[in-house]
């Protein structure tokens with residue numbers, strides 16, 4: 001009998017659900033026992049806006065535990081991972097991705113179109129704030145944070161004070177709460193965050209037995225989509241509070257698989273809204289992401305993102321704002 005694999009996880013209900021799911025999949029596929037080890041991250045300890053806490057607040061403590069060998073693997077929401085790879089670590093698997101779209105949870109069962117001017121919508125992510133403003137519906141957007149239950153409580157609980165919240169459908173799905181969704185937002189209106197709905201299963205790069213074992217969980221189309229979306233994010237050098245969206249869809253084309261990547265950079269007030277798309281093959285996922293980012297930069301994405309004075313690529317490492 002081999003010793004159980006130690007899977008490090010945040011303690012939030014969402015993280016525990018994701019980690020439990022991956023642990024069960026590993027045991028089902030390989031017979032290896034997996035134990036969950038809770039790791040508290042800076043993002044869990046503070047309720048300050050994520051933009052202020054900085055990059056990787058949900059991630060650093062898990063990565064430190066991997067490097068210190070107190071855990072063997074970690075499961076991250078992929079969109080929370082900084083775009084720069086951590087040295088000595090490796091994303092050994094991208095399991096099949098959940099529906100990456102955003103979801104609206106509104107009082108009275110309402111959709112976005114049914115919310116009247118002045119309706120108050122809660123969301124903390126600049127990407128969502130910007131796109132809500134870009135709709136031109138006179139919605140009042142208010143920043144919120146906290147775990148999924150806290151956010152739902154702003155609409156559903158006895159102390160509800162908002163008309164609606166926007167959050168990732170995948171998070172609700174993993175918690176078994178899709179029943180509260182009043183509208184799954186079409187990416188035409190609300191393009192998701194790069195890698196939203198995907199998980200990253202990370203381990204030490206030199207742990208070759210484990211790298212090999214975890215490969216059974218990898219889902220090639222999900223990985224290709226994430227690679228394209230994150231290449232776009234990295235090429236834009238998008239800041240911590242960057243309103244950048246990207247969504248890659250894979251389809252079977254006439255000559256085999258095709259990847260269709262959409263990307264957007266939106267100013268926080270919604271007044272500037274750059275959207276482009278690009279098609280290619282999954283093998284070129286990274287190049288497609290880079291090329292789409294380059295096109296967005298040509299259209300002035302830099303001035304929206306506010307880093308015209310940047311000292312060049314590689315000087316900043318950013319993850320998601322969410």
Ligand SMILES: NCc1[nH]cc(CCC(=O)O)c1CC(=O)O
Nearest residue numbers: 077167168170171196197198322
């Ligand atoms: N740090 C927030 C976060 N990170 C991942 C998810 C949702 C699940 C996912 O995108 O995989 C969420 C919640 C949200 O955006 O509503």
